Amino acid sequence: MLRSYLRLVLFTTGLLFGVQVPGFISDYSKRVEAHLIEAQQAIKGFNATAQQFFKGDVQALIQHYRSSEDPVFRQDANNIENLLTRTHALERQWLGLQGPWYARAWHVATKADPDIRRETYNGYTWQVLLAPDVIAWGIVCALLLALLIETLFVALAWVIHGGRRKPQIDRDWR
Structure with missing residues (x-):
């Protein structure tokens, strides 16, 4: 009886952890989008200047700043390049989060920006959403955790008992 209750507790724990996955992915996606919008806003003026004077080539604008005699302009070339690099990195993150659910999950697990993932984790609040994909995540995680444990x-018991099965007691039920 205790074993059955422990299985239920294990399954419920897996379920509760599993339903967090879609919420975390959603929060991560929102943070990436917010950072991307902010980065695009920061580079917007430089894009306009590049459009006006360099046919939209921001790299030409950066080269122009670097070739300037003024040290302030040379330093700004590095700042613009950093903004441009950050914007491109965030665009790649955002594109990685536009696929199906399994691609988004894989992206967050393996290719997520470590700073944004940490920021998301630190600001994440546990939630239980009742959407079909969330329920599916919960059930799958619960089953996998229960199966794994x-x-x-069973493997531990098999090793302890030396690979032998418990002898079956023949009972006579007359």
Whole structure:
């Protein structure tokens, strides 16, 4: 009986952790989008200047700043390049989050920006959303956790008992 309750607790724990995955991915996506909008806003003026004087080539604007005699302009060339690099990195992050659910999950797990992922984790509040994909995540994670732990205990018992099965007691029920 206790074993059944422990299985239920294990399954419920897996379920509650599993339903957090879509919420975390959603929060991460929103943070990436907010950072991207901010970066695009910061580079907007330089893009306009590049459009006006360099046919839209921001790299030409950066080269122009670098070739200037003024040290302030030379330093600004590095700042503009940093803004441009950050904007491109955020655009790649945003594009990685536009695919199907499994691609988004894989992207957040393997290719997420570490700073934004940490920021998302630190600001994340646990939530239980009742949407079909969230419920599916919860059930799958619960089943996988339960299967993993159950397999671990069965394997451990098998090793402890030397690979032998418990002898079956023949009972005569007359």
